[in-house]
Amino acid sequence: MHKGNGFALALTVAAMLAASMPARAGIVGTEHMVAQESRAVVVDRIEHALAGEAVAAQLQAWGVAPEHVSARLAALSDAELQRLESRMGTDPAGGVLVVIGAVFVVLIILELLGITNVFRRV
């Protein structure tokens, strides 16, 4: 979030989204109003259900116990669900710390030879 232009952004986005909004009890909802990207929010019930199905199937395929999947889905906001649906394959999953030494040595050699320059990129 960038400070300062936040309000202008909200106004624009609110207006942009309002048109396609599901009339949740007739009003334009807050999650839509404050969404940062126009596609950040699942605006359609069917789309929402499909995204849910896709995420559920992927979680299960990744070994999450079926009895936990629905509770985990229910905890996700529209924006999070949408993000997971499109990006969960590449999103970071914090936890892995085991390094095969050899792999890392190769990386360092590549780096030192200048084939990669990840560490100096900024």
Place this chain on the structure above:
Amino acid sequence: MRCAMNTRTLMALVVLLGGCAAGPELQLLRESGSSVELADVAFFPQDQYQCGPAALATVLVSDGVDVTPQQLVSQVYVPDRRGSLQAEMLAATRTYGRVPYVLNKSLAPVLEALHAGHPVLLLQNLGLDRWPLWHYAVLVGYDANAQEFLLRSGTTHRQRSSARSLLASWDLAGRWSMVVVPAHAPPAGADVLGWLQAVAPFESTGNLATALEGYEAAVARWPESAVAWTALGNARYLQQSFPAAQIAYQNALVLVPELWVARNNLVRTMIAQGCAELAQAWVEDAVAPPAEMESTWRGTLVSLSEAPSEFCPPSTHRTMIDIR
């Protein structure tokens, strides 16, 4: 176990390779000249790949939630990814009635949060851009003079990490960090939109009471924010507290008359109360809506034309009403 050792080795290598990704941040740290250590923050050593549950338990417990990493495994751990996804870290936090606030991608709000007593959960990439090794750890302090950060990480209770290597690993992870706070207390350094975005999901996940608490806190902290007032109005509307919703929307429109969401929702609120005649004034008052809002607005006008009009006290609300 082997996790912790590898962490240290990797960080050392990152330093060796000259991780100079964070010059301005380092300077900020140096200039802050101060130090903090939240020594009371609990420590949960991680099992295997489960630094997600361990780190999340650390920040939840620190905010008074009674939970263990083992309980969080079924909520945030993804076995075949050997890790936890950020979206689920946020989602799980909400199931304990706490607001996960994602901090701005700079060091200043992180230091501010530590000074305010909040441990900061952060994502690190201990590998490379192309071959990432994602890890969650919890910042519990820093020492500006020593240029060091203090963490609960992996199996190390009090890990001291050079600022340079920690910032490099954080930078490679997109500078993602979050704090966990109760809904009535936006963290120091929060901005209004960030706070509303953090609170809004409570609505769609069925915890309206917590959302309401978060919006009340928002208008208390940012009374000049029309968007915050609108959000409060929405939650009150969903709770069917129509008169209170009406006041919130009107406050929003006093601040920003062209905030169409507020106007639309205000008219809806008046319709819901059977005050069509009163709503008419807010319709006549309006300039033409922006194109994107047209169909929503038309729908509202149709509802208005079909709505009953009972006697409602006239509303001449043109100044802010303090209802906090």
